[in-house]
Amino acid sequence: MSLWDSLMAGLSLVATFEAFFALFAGICIGVVGGAIPGLSATMAVALTLPFTFSLQPITGILLLLGVYKGGIFGGSIPAILIKTPGTPASSATILDGHPMAERGEAGRALGMALWASCTADLVSNLSLILFAGWLASFALSFGPPEFFALILFSLTIIAGVSGESLLRGFLSALLGLLLATVGLDLVYGTNRFTFGDPNMMGGLNFIAVLIGLFAIPEIISMAWNPVAHLGKARALGQTKVTFADYRRSFRSIIRGSVIGVFLGSIPGIGAAPSAFLSYSEARRKSPNKENFGKGEIEGVAASEAGNNGVAGATLIPLLALGVPGDVITAIIIGAFMIHGLQPGPMMFILNVDIIYGLFIGLIVSSVFLFFVGSVAIKGFRFVADIPKRILMPAVLVLCIYGVFAVNNNIFDVGVMFVMGWVGYIMLRYRVPAAPFLIAFILGPLLEDNFRQSMLMSGSDPTILLRGPITWFFWTLTVVTIVAIVRSVVRKARSAV
Amino acid sequence: MSPKVIQFRLGIGACIVAAFLTFIGIPNWVSSPSNVQNIVLAPTFWPYVLTAMTGLAGLGLILVAGHASQDDEGEDEEDASGNPWLRLAALAAIMIATMFALPRIGMVWTTMVVFALTAFLFRTRHPVTALICAVTIPLALYAFFAHVAGVAIPQGNYVRLP
Structure with missing residues (x-):
């Protein structure tokens, strides 16, 4: 099928009212979800997932992608107004956005956040369209040893989502890998930690584990301290962003977009490190570097470009290799699977109409994001006025319905509750949940590909180094581990 | 800690x-x-x-x-008002009761009670709104999942919804 045919097939799939309405609704939900501190883009995507079960695959996936993109931008609204990032990705936006809000320039900061987000989003989507197909055709030559090396490399990047302590992130990932061993053994068909319960033979439900880890701990935290969230939103102010502001920050926006695309295309890094790297590069190169941290609009632009540049690019490894780039795409991969689609190189052959339909939808999403974001900036006060002590019980009820709906199984609701308490203990002990989830998803893939490689080679481990692709990923893994060790040593020395 | x-x-x-x-x-x-x-x-x-x-x-x-800081940085018992451990225990009891009630009295009625109990556990300042939401949100979710998404929501042994 030629590029033109593929494009037309995608257009025929996506050019419906339902598909565009789903994308638009997704962006609205995402902006609102991202703008409510404690709800986050991740939770918004997770809570929307069950609503996609009855939709057409393309409509459901566009709904989730809309929530994702809206959520990443929405997180900047509370970051600027109340110094609380709606998503971890918006953490860097606080540095200059909140000082601007304190000066009465919240409207200007939010306007720049929106413009930078839309620009970076467009750059990221174009990168996805240009590179995903190329990467997928390359990935067709992957066998179990190549996938093992790739997934091992993806796991090393867990360091990027480990937060303040690498060891705690490592422990979290190990617990995720251990939990992923529950179920029937794929080679011999024997039981592993199933306790004779048929519900556990297929392993724990991914959606139940995910919602349990991310949504339920927030609800338990609310029980611990029901008044912890109380705070005041600030006024938007009269000043607005101008085209001169945008032109002055354009270099930082493009640089941040490229950083976002590069980091987003590597599985496991996510938007927050990208936003901080983009911010630090903008600060290093800017003629106004002394204003950074005190309310510099270029800082807001760089942070938002960095985190939104990731949004489209995280879909590159998802669509091309079937490997989720971050937690949110890990949820979106669940939507693909529920609709009987397996992301990866074969999807570019078997479901090319869906791939191109998604590309078209993503380009349109940047336009929708601009209009929805403009309205959201003005309307945030109403969203923020939803009392959190009403919102959280509603989230709990939605979680119960959503998790049950995946398999029509009450057992999954129990798994969600148990994982919620595990997530809460992790929260209390500052163990990051993201490595746990990424390892839980990648664990079975890692083990299966390792064992398939061993079966192929008659247990000869040299098969894991059988060609240039495996060498490439092993080299990347070693380089990443060396970089991690160096940064830990440097951090330890600076602490002394 | x-x-x-x-x-x-x-x-x-x-x-x-x-x-x-x-x-x-x-x-x-x-x-x-x-x-x-x-x-x-x-x-x-x-x-x-x-x-x-x-x-x-x-x-x-x-x-x-051995090398980590001994300075207390995080929120602890003193940050939470009232008896936080009691509230945690109550939430755990609500979750256990939910698992017991879901197949017996149905998802809609169970989640109505769960909504109301958790809202009051969180000491909501909007009790009337909480009660209205406790009734309407589970009903709306039931309508969507049962009639739009085609999910067989557990109805329980007592009162069944259309």
């Missing part, structure tokens, strides 16, 4: 988990056929490798705890 206490407790916890899995968990709950030709293909291989790494991570955390 100070970083020192956190690292130390996590390290001890990880070592206990590793010891439990090595001596009780894997031998009892992971079945392995007797004719496995190579140890790396055995169903127990991967769990043992992960358990060993968990033990090592635990030891690492205990070692790092």
Whole structure:
């Protein structure tokens, strides 16, 4: 099928009212979800997932992608107004956005956040369209040893989502890998930690584990301290962003977009490190570097470009290799699977109409994001006025319905509750949940590909180094581990 | 809790988990056929490798705890008003009761009660709104999941919805 045919097939799939309405609704939900501190883009995507079960695959996936993109931008609204990032990705936006809000320039900061987000989003989507197909055709030559090396490399990047302590992130990932061993053994068909319960033979439900880890701990935290969230939103102010502001920050926006695309295309890094790297590069190169941290609009632009540049690019490894780039795409991969689609190189052959339909939808999403974001900036006060002590019980009820709906199984609701308490203990002990989830998803893939490689080679481990692709990923893994060790040593020395 | 206490407790916890899995968990709950030709293909291989790494991570955390700060940084009991442990216990009881009630009285009625109880547990300042939401939100979700998404929502043994 030629590029033109593929494009037309995608257009025929996506050019419906339902598909565009789903994308638009997704962006609205995402902006609102991202703008409510404690709800986050991740939770918004997770809570929307069950609503996609009855939709057409393309409509459901566009709904989730809309929530994702809206959520990443929405997180900047509370970051600027109340110094609380709606998503971890918006953490860097606080540095200059909140000082601007304190000066009465919240409207200007939010306007720049929106413009930078839309620009970076467009750059990221174009990168996805240009590179995903190329990467997928390359990935067709992957066998179990190549996938093992790739997934091992993806796991090393867990360091990027480990937060303040690498060891705690490592422990979290190990617990995720251990939990992923529950179920029937794929080679011999024997039981592993199933306790004779048929519900556990297929392993724990991914959606139940995910919602349990991310949504339920927030609800338990609310029980611990029901008044912890109380705070005041600030006024938007009269000043607005101008085209001169945008032109002055354009270099930082493009640089941040490229950083976002590069980091987003590597599985496991996510938007927050990208936003901080983009911010630090903008600060290093800017003629106004002394204003950074005190309310510099270029800082807001760089942070938002960095985190939104990731949004489209995280879909590159998802669509091309079937490997989720971050937690949110890990949820979106669940939507693909529920609709009987397996992301990866074969999807570019078997479901090319869906791939191109998604590309078209993503380009349109940047336009929708601009209009929805403009309205959201003005309307945030109403969203923020939803009392959190009403919102959280509603989230709990939605979680119960959503998790049950995946398999029509009450057992999954129990798994969600148990994982919620595990997530809460992790929260209390500052163990990051993201490595746990990424390892839980990648664990079975890692083990299966390792064992398939061993079966192929008659247990000869040299098969894991059988060609240039495996060498490439092993080299990347070693380089990443060396970089991690160096940064830990440097951090330890600076602490002394 | 100070970083020192956190690292130390996590390290001890990880070592206990590793010891439990090595001596009780894997031998009892992971079945392995007797004719496995190579140890790396055995169903127990991967769990043992992960358990060993968990033990090592635990030891690492205990070692790092010796150099960690003793300054108290996080929120603790004194930050939460009232009796936070009692509220946590109440929430746990609500979750256990939910699991018991879901197949018996149905998802809609159970979640109505769950909504109301959690809203009051969180000491809502909008009790009337909470009660209205407790009725309308589960009904709206039921309408969507049962009639739009085609999910067989548990109806229970007593009052069944159309």
